[in-house]
Amino acid sequence: MGRSSTLLDLTLVLLQILTPGALFFQNDPVDCLVTNWSEWSQPRAFGMVERHRKVLRPTENGGVHCPRLSEIVPIREHPTVNQTAKHFAQAFVSNRRQMTYTASGGRASMRILPRDLLIIIDSSGSVSPSEYEQSKQAMAEVVKLICGDIGPSFQDNRVAAIHYSDFVYEDFAFNKSFLVEEVVNNIYKITKHSGSTCTGDAFNYARVVMLQPEKGMRPNSQSIKDVLILTDGYSNCGSKVRIASERLKRVANVYALAIGMWQKQRFEIESYTSKPTADHLFSLKYFSDIPTFLDGLRLYSNDVYCVPFFGHQF
Template sequence: MARLLLSLAAFLVTAELSSAASFWDNLKLDCGVSVWSDWGPSVDGYRTRTRQIYRQPQNGGALCPNISETDKDPWIKQTTTEKAATIETNFLLGSGGSSSGRKRRETTVRDRDILFIVDSSGSIDTHEYNTAKTGLANLIGKICGKIGLGPQSNRAALIIFSNKPQEIFDFDDHDNLADVQAAIRNIPHISSSTCTGDALEYAKTMFTLSKGVRRDRDSVKEVVVLTDGGSNCGADAVTKAAELQESKRVFVFAIGDFSPAGRIEMEAMASHPPSKHLFHVGSFLQFQNIVVTVLRYPNNCAPIVIN
C-alpha cells in the first residue's frame, strides 16, 4: 500500500509539473525593457540614450521597441538666430493634424489652450524679471493664430510661482492679445524660493471648464514653463511634470546656467523629445535678443503645403 501511495504521489507531481510547463510554454508574453538610461555626452550636437531588453517576446507577444535613441542636445550652444529658429519651428508655429490629397499634403495649426507658468523667485533680479515679462509678452504675439475667445483662436492663462503658485489670469479672462500682453507686463515679483512642483500641481486645476479651457476635442492643451533654475522646495517637480505630460504638451524655457541636477530636472519636465520642447537660453539678455529676432521674422503661420 505504501508503494502504491508513493507511486500515485509521484504521478500527480509529474502531471502537475507537465501542466505547468505547458502553461508557460504557451503563455503570451510581451517584450520587457528597462527604463531609459540618462542621456550620454554630446557628440557633434547629438546625444544617445539606451535601455536593456529584460524579456524577449513569446507566443505572439508585442515585439521589442528600439533600445537606442538619438536626439539633438538642447543644451548645446547656439547663436541667437539658431535659437530663435528652433523656438519658432517647435513652439510658435504650433502642431496639428494633417490632411492628404492626391497632389499635396497640408499641415494645419490647431487651436491651443496654453498655460504659461512663470518663475517669480528671488534668484531673478528685478531687471531680469522685467526683461522676462516683456520678452514673454512679445513672444506670445508671434504664436501662430490670434488670441481670443472665438472659434479658431488660441486661449492663454498664466500663473506665477515662487514659494507658492499664484493665478494671474485664466483662459477666458482676456479676449484679445493686447490685454494678455498688458497683464503679463504687470505681473508682480514674489522674490522667494522656487517651488516648481507646487506650480505644476496647481497647473492641473487650471485645465477645467470653469477656468475657460475648452473640451479636449476642441483644442490642444499645452503648458509653458519659464524658469531660471531647478526647484528647491515643495512637491517633486519631475513627478508633477510627468502627471501633466499624460494629457498636456509641456515646453520649458530654461534661462541661465544649470547644474547637472538642474538639467536632468528640466529635461524631465519637458515633453519628449527634449530638442523640440526644451529651449535653453544662456541669459535673460539672450532671451530678449531671441525675441527681437523672432519679431523680425515674416509671418509663417500660413498652412505648410508640400506639393
C-alpha cells in the same frame, strides 16, 4: 444545372487565385526600407543634436522591422541665441501639430486645432526685478507671435498665466482675456513674489486648477493644451517636480525656456518637458540674451507658415 456548374467553376477559380502562393497573391516577407540619415541638426536646448530618416517601404509579412528613425545626441556646444530663436519659431510659434477627432459620422480624421496656452513664470528670489521684467517681455512677445489670433471664437487661441515662488499665484484664466492686447497688458501687470522655487507646486496648480473648464479651457476635441514655463533654476521646495510634471504631461504638452542654467543643471528641466526633448526645451545662457532672442524670434517667425485652424495639414 448548367448555371450551377458555371458558378462552381467560378468559385474554384477564385479560391485558387486567393490561395497563398497563387499566381496573383504573394506572401513573401518584405523587409523595411529606409532613407539615409539626414544631416545633424544645429545645437538645440542645452546642447543636443538630432538626425532623422524616413520609411520608404514598410515591413510586410514578417519581414525585417524598421530600424530607429531618429537619434538625439548630447554635445558640449550650447546653441547660439540666434539658433535658439530659430528653433523656437519652428517648434513653438508654428501650429503644424495635428489632433485626431471623430467626425459626426464616426470617421476619425485629423485637423489643426487652436491652443489653450498656459504660461508659468518663475518668480523666485534668484530672478532679479529687472530680469523678471525681461521674462514678462519675452512671454508677451511670444503671445503676439504664435500662429492664430487670441479671442473668444472656437478658432482662436486662449491664454492664461500663473507665477510662482514659495506659493503659486494665479494671474488670469483662459476666459478672462480674449484679445491679444489684453493678454499682453495682463502679462506686464504680473507682480513679483520672491522666495524659493516650488516648481512642482506650480505644475500641480496648472493641472488641478488652471487646466479646467471653469477656467475657460476647452475640451480636447477643440484645442491643443500647451504649457510654457520660463525658469532659471532647480526646484527646491514643495511637491516633487518629477511626479508633478509626469501628471501634467498626461494632459498637456510641456515646453520650457530655461535661462541662466548650465550643462550640469540640465537634467531636472529635461525631465519635466515633453518628448522629444529637443523640440520642447529651449535655453539661453543669460537674461541679457532675451532682447537678441526676441529680435531673432520676430525675424524667424516671419518665415513660419501658419496652417489655418480646423484645416488639414499639408
